[in-house]
Amino acid sequence: MGRRDLQQRLDHQEGAGLLMTARPRPPGPSAGFTLVELLVTLTLLSVLMYLAAPTMMGWIRNSQVRTAGDALQNGLRLAQAESLRRSRQVVFSLTDSATPQSGVTAKADGKHWSINTIAIDGEDTDVAAFVEGGVLGLPGDDVSIAGPAAICFSSLGRLVTNTDPGVGSACSATAIPATYDISLTGAERNLRVTVAVGGRVRMCDPNKTLSTTTPDGC
DSSP states (O other), rough: OOOOHHHHHHHHHHHHHHHHHHHHOOOOOOOOOOOOHHHHHHHEEEEEEEEHHHHHHHHHHHHHHHEEEEHHHHHHHHHHHHHHHSSSSSSEEEHHHHHHHHOOOTTTSSSEEEEEOOTTTSSSSOOOEEHHHHHHHOTTTEEESOOOOEEEOOOTSOEEOOOOOOOSOOBOOSSEEEEEEEOEEEEEEEEEEEEOOOOOOOEBTTSSSSSSTTTTTT
């Protein structure tokens, strides 16, 4: 076989290889989900959501109780701090007024809180001056707060009685020490905020007893 014939054969074989390589592949199955697979997935997802719903609702209720407890605790601590800073009596009150700076009337289980200074002898007014206010929990929730409508802190930061603190409710001896129970139907963990005679504010779990093993108990 001559060199020319050999070259032609090599060229023919190389061309056949290129043709075989470039030959289109037969179409395969298309990627994606079938209708049956999609229905099965949606069914399983619905079952999982149904099973998780009670746990999720319990978590939401517990979060609402915790939010109200934190807001109440922070308001009480601020009131006690203001009495020391101003060196005068301060009243902390629960109220339904969303604008306590315009006037506050103490109300047990109010959804807002207000801090006011207490007028002293010789001042021109007997109306408590507004210091600061806040909201207990989120709008629309059903968190219940059971406790005194108003408590008073002395200029030394201690709880004191006052028959007319200027908020429409007296700070009485029955509220010393003060206890606020925060609850919500369906919540797994309710809370309690206490104010000791010395003014110490603490939040605890009323379903537990305070001990070395349960420091969050009451």
